[in-house]
Amino acid sequence: MTHPYFPVLMIFLFAGVIVVSFLFIAQLVGPKRPNPIKSEPFESGNPPKGDARIRFSVKFYMVAMLFLIFDLEVVFLYPWAILFRRLGLFGLVEMGIFLSVLIIGFIYVWRKGALEWE
């Protein structure tokens, strides 16, 4: 028991127990008395109209995906920016290469028409 990582073993057990118990507790504790009105979707007191599942245009997904990628690439700029002075010219060139690769990707997306809304 002296080893610092021994408790780690317990973690999986503990985590498993927590997950299972949450689910069971929800099942057990929660009172279940459904009636038609309760089962209706809640829309701020108004009677619901139409189907809640509206189809979004594919374009939304497209833009969302592209945004996700390009947005997160920027994450790499932060550590670079902090150490910018220490890295010097080498860091600049390296980041330049990184960004140019990214830009090629961007040009590709652009030219393929993925950014056109109509």
Next chain:
Amino acid sequence: MDHPIQTDYLRWIVLLPLLGAGINGLLGAILQRQFGKRAISFVACTPVVISFLLSIWAFINLLALDPEKRFLIDSLYTWISLGSLNVTVAFWLDPLSVVMILVITGVGGLIHIYSIGYMQEDEAYWRYFAFLNLFTFAMLLLVTADNLLLMFIGWEGVGFCSYALIGFWYRDHVNTRAGNKAFIVNRVGDVGFLLGIFLIYWSLDKAGHGTVTFREIETFVPLIKDLEIWGIGVVTLATLFLFIGAMGKSAQIPLHVWLPDAMQGPTPVSALIHAATMVTAGVYMIARLNFLYSLAPSTLTVIATVGALTAFLSATIGLVQNDIKRVLAYSTVSQLGYMFLAMGAGAYSAGIFHLVTHAFFKACLFLSAGSVIQAMHHEQDMQKMGGLRWRLPYTHLTYLVAGIALAGIPPFAGFFSKDEILWKSFSHGLIFQWALGFAAAGLTAFYIFRQIFLVFYGSPRADPHTQSLVHESPQIMVLPLLILAFLSLIGGSLGVPEVLGGSNRIEHWFEPVFGSPGGHENAPVAMEILLMALSVGIGLFGITLAYLIYLRKTLVADTFSSLAAGVPYRLLFQKYYVDELYQFTFVRGTLFFSRVGAWIDQYIIDFIVDGSAKTTTFISWVNGLFDNYVVDWIVNKIADSTFGAGDKFRKIQTGNINSYLYVVLGAVVLAIIVKLRYSG
């Protein structure tokens, strides 16, 4: 041991036929279209003839050397180099292998030439010759290999060509079936052969000298002489395994079932592969490893017994076959039995001697049979022949000569070699085996003359139309026949025993390989001569009997057989039901795995219907019962459970991604549980 003399022409002996096979195999279709069949036959026959000439050259070179130094070697390259295992591709000639290559290229060359005439009408002419050349290459590789692994490659190569040529006319399912059968039965033997190789290598490796090269094995074998596994000597075990391989390839009981069916192939193929050369590979292998076998007396006894039993039993089956080629097939099995008997008696040179003479007269018989079959428009039933003596004068002559040689009548070739074997086994103390061999000699004379009388004598029994078309074969086929017949006549002069004033040259020739015969020199000369007379006597008796039954008809064959042995006759006719037994066990079992098994069902039904309609004997009833309920059940269970397991396992693949992940989770949890338990 002296270092062998390096040469560089041996490779061409082996590789030239491969060249022929390559050209015909790759370009054959084009050649045949552009230049006709002549080109094909030229490409195919030339390399073999050149190989033969080179073999003679090699033989002369060997003769020029001192007997003790008669080794030539030709190393090509290092093939495997893995730890202690060093295998080179090297061809090796010594007195033993030179005799083999002379037979292979000589008889093989004649058969190539004969095939030019025989296959003239066939569309796939080029394919046939490509395979024939490839076979020659593989067989040469087998006999000249200087190590077990290379030999095994040749071993498999000849097997492959054999299957391909048995099923040469693949459009007919009977032929492909026969090819399959040969393939499967040979697999049993191959497993034994491989196990033998591994065992030898493994035990030598343990002794610090892992090798598969023959000469090195010979040098180091004393190291493993006393090694044992499970209380059995390693040498005994290894030789037994190797013998199983030999049994498969050389069609020894009980692995003989494939050879008679192999007669579905073209007749020259039967002559070359299934009589003269390939089937003798097992004999050659044992002779090659004689130093190993001599250390395992119990294996030798097994070999002698199996050989003698095979010689006897297949000779009895040969008695009642009606297909001209099947008689010869069983005869081949029987003669191979003799060779193994010789091996078992330690009389290696006698066995090889018989191998050589047998190659002459059996090839001659097969080719003559081919000539008959072609003359009769592919009729193979002897009951529909007869009286062909005048129509086919040359064929008749060669058939007769080779037949007498087979029957063992002096001074034809077969007499000397067969008698040598019988004498050696007798003087070696193998009395029971000798008795079987002796009896088989009488049977042999009987069945071969039964055949000659049925085919060539008596009144013609073919329908008039066929008869009007009977003609002698073209010269290109007759010439090889005459040469082979001549060899069958004089081949025995190689080994005339000392008793008869000869010098037994072949035995002396083999001395560097097999050592001096010795041991029986003081056996009574009178005894030897007496036995010799006896075996000639029983041969003549067999011939007379055949004459009386089939030509003079003073003894009617049917009444004879039904009177003397009603049940045995049927038993013989059905080949002791060994085939059936095999179908139900090994062959069936294997085929079930490959689901080619449908045809067997047909076969069983046929068999049952057939059997019950003709004879409601007890045997077939019990047999059928046993096969259907016990063997079938077991075989089916194994096959079904394998497939069942496959189907069940595939059910895991539900297509549902969640369940896939469950499998992973389950496995990981299992691993952890096992780990926890394991490390306490």
Next chain:
Amino acid sequence: MAIGLTHYLVIGGILFTLGLFIVLTRRNAISILMGVELILNSANINYVAFSHFSSGNVEGQIYAIFVIMLAAAEAAIGLAIVLSIFQIFHTIDVEAAETLKE
């Protein structure tokens, strides 16, 4: 009680187990992808925690940044695939996409 390494590890463990639970039980493709993200983030927590408490260098934090990046890439590709699944099957229920099996 001071918040120490163990607490982070426990959180990581819970996240991992939850992620696993989601990918095992959910039938909605998007939910499963979210479960995968949870698994990735549980590893991230471990990396950052180890980096902070025990290793004494920033390797673990850099690892986490890369994991975030790749998680995004995976999510983008995942969405694209789910989209094409939806166009073909008109649902993103993984049980509908069970034509390939056995």
Next chain:
Amino acid sequence: MDLTNLESLKYFYPEIILSGTVLLLVILDLVIQNKRVLAPFAALGCLLSLGATLQLYGTSEGWLFHRMVVLDNFSLFFKVVSLLAVLLVIWMSVGCHEIRQIYQGEYYTVLLASTLGMFFMASSTNLLMAYLSLELVSLTSYILTGSLHHNRRSSEAALKYLIYGGVASGSMIYGMSWIFGMTGSLDYAVIREVLHQGEANRLTLFMAFLFILSGFGYKAVFVPFHMWSPDVYEGAPTPITAFLSVGSNAAGVAIMIRFFFPAVSHLGEGGNWDFIPGVEWPHFLLMVSMVTMTLGNLCALGQQNVKRLLAYSGIAHAGYILMGLVVLNNIGLRAMLFYIVVYLIMNLGAFLVVIIVSNATGREDIEAYRGLAWRGAAVPATCMAIFLFSLAGLPPLAGFVGKFFLFAAVIKGEFYFLAVVAIINSVISLYYYALIVKTMFLDFPEPTDQEVAMTPTVFPLLLILAIPTVFFGIYWGPLFHYTNQSLGFFIK
């Protein structure tokens, strides 16, 4: 040697050329109208990269980029293997009807990016690099798998692959995080040193390894991480299936060897590797290997779809390859490397024939092969027979030699039971391979079966694959020598 970033560039030409080709392909795709030039261009890039790789033989070994990746014969070997695989797959793709429906620019770009990932999988000596390279291969594989438009099977396969791969790699980095926590470093060399002090809790270590194994195992396709592969192999375009089955599989094996051998074990006497005490990998891998080959072969038995059958056969082969790992010595590893090359050749060949048939008939089930030899496709049928018999391990074909070395290693390591199981498996596998051969040669075509013609582009490729399959079965000396040399790890 231990080089810094700028110094490393000199030894980094293969990767640089390949990345450059990838970027140029993207640009070319935008600029050029005639998309036919893209495939030759991609192939040219690969050839240049191959040339650069071969140039690197004989230079000094060492760490590059501050010990991120390593340059040694082992990594060079896998670069050559990946490049060969991708070159052959590009050639196959040119002659494949399925691929013509895909956007060419994207296809070749992603294919080459995947190859780049394989480079790093074989050469990374850092947990981060290992993860990045594995993900690079995985992500590109998902795209390639799902690249057929509006194709039910393709999309479904991609989804399953993605989810499965995501979970597997997620588990892997979770396991890696524990290793990192225990050793305080991502560097393999440091990890090895720390672990060998033997202070780590064994059970924790075991579980961490188990998690990591899930990531490697899913790439190298062994049970129980194999579940994705039949579905993906069936759904993906055939050249991609071929690529995944050889390239990605080999890379999975590479990353696993790299991690388990130099990183967590050390070379002992006589080429034997000693593992960290308490981690009973041999036993575990032994079981996995046996189960993998048995399951793969049994499942393949009743399979009607040839592509799927080859997928199961691929699982079985992963099991055979794993045998080399079980024995934990250099003999086994060499046998593995040899088998990987042989498997690459024969398996690509088999898939090529699948492409030829599906080009002509649009079908992949075994019925489509009925009497193939008599339908104008005698050459492909014969080659297919060679490939299948080689896969089954019949002499004198390359597959036999490969299996021979593996069996020899296993027997030498005295794992007799494993050897027996493997031999039984070979026998079982012979059945389903032989069944295809029988269908091609012994069954006669129905009148409705189409003629199968070959395009001129495919024929040379067929020969290029068939000839070595036979050749290496007879004369494997040079190849064996090469794979032997390739087992050189740089460890400090």
